[in-house]
Amino acid sequence: MEKIIIIFNGTAGNSNNEEIAKRAKNYLEKHGKIATLSKTNSEQDAINQAAQAVDIYDYLVTIGGDGSINTVCAGFLKANKTIPLGIIPGGTVNNFARALKIPLNTDKAIENLLTGTPKNVDLGHIDRQPIISSLTLGRLADISRNVKQTEKKKFGRIVYLFKGIKELFTNRSYKLKITANGKTETLRAQILLITTTNSVGGYVEFNPQAAYDDDYLHVFLLKKFTLPKILTYGSFFLSGNLKQARGVKYFKTKEVKIENLSSRDIKTRIDGDPAMALPITVQTIPDFLKVVMPDK
Incomplete structure (x- = not known):
């Protein structure tokens, strides 16, 4: 038994x-x-x-x-x-x-x-700290940091929208050094997002080309996070084409190193919870998990 x-x-x-x-x-x-x-x-x-x-x-x-x-x-x-x-x-x-x-x-x-049936699922990690769904840093992480657990329970996902509008009144960007796929690049961005599936924030059409078993990390960098840009990003986000929006850099990789070139600490959030500060190296372990999923 x-x-x-x-x-x-x-x-x-x-x-x-x-x-x-x-x-x-x-x-x-x-x-x-x-x-x-x-x-x-x-x-x-x-x-x-x-x-x-x-x-x-x-x-x-x-x-x-x-x-x-x-x-x-x-x-x-x-x-x-x-x-x-x-x-x-x-x-x-x-x-x-x-x-x-x-x-x-x-x-x-x-x-x-x-x-259901157990199916293979990739797992991201940073030095054995798991990432099941997403890692954020920058203004997206700042928004999440400002959301209290009591607010999440009371208002649900919409609370992030209100906190995001408040964050628009800042103009904070981050200077990053990113190494992936054999290349190193220095750039400024206001948001960095890494996902392991096709879903972000419960929206499952965010990145239709991604899959929970494709062996890759999916990396998005948003250079600007202003109100006009949010309206543009929103339409691309809802259509599953954010990677094609101007001002968005996207790549997929099995490992990415992110270093902080800014004067202040940059902290991350993993799966919605506060996590370590930069520098970090994110890797994926293909098919590490076996999750019981519906057959249909």
Whole structure:
């Protein structure tokens, strides 16, 4: 009989996770699986549990958004191996789940744990710090940094729009040295975005040519982030053609080194959460994950 561990955040403010975990356990056991519930009390605890699970269980299920999935993947990287990963989305944006077409409805996501199929998925990383969906720096990261968790829960994704309008009144740019595909270039940009799938911010048509298993990082640099440019970028963004807009530099690569040539520190955000400052080297591990996805 297959053994499945369901890891969920057991800290205050996430009480519904335990109820969802119990529903998933009951569903799996009704269908002949052995399911174990495991609360986590910190990010490090979740990482450790995921790392230990790969030698004990056949599947791991996580409940939450991109941050929770990222934490599990950190455990997989720590163990340097994986087991199939089931996802029950529970975040605000759920960008990774949307890109993989995992149901956002809780009951359907639980059903997908059995009806879906584990499929290979690439994983980005910086020195074994996983990137499941995106890395941002520059003004896009500044916008996210100004969004409080309480605001995300109350207003949802639209809060980023309001914060972005406020950010328009600054004119901050960043001088970067970028090395990728055997070339080094120095340039100024206001936004840098790296994605591992076709989705950004929950919009799954952002980059139709990208795929979760294409082995590449997709890098976008936006030189200007003014109101007129936002209107232009918006139309290209919605049509899935941002890479073709004037003022946008795009390339794909399996590794990119980004160095800071500005006088102030430049910090990144990974999968929506604060992360390290430059310099960084981002790499991709092809097909490292096996994520349970719908067959259709």
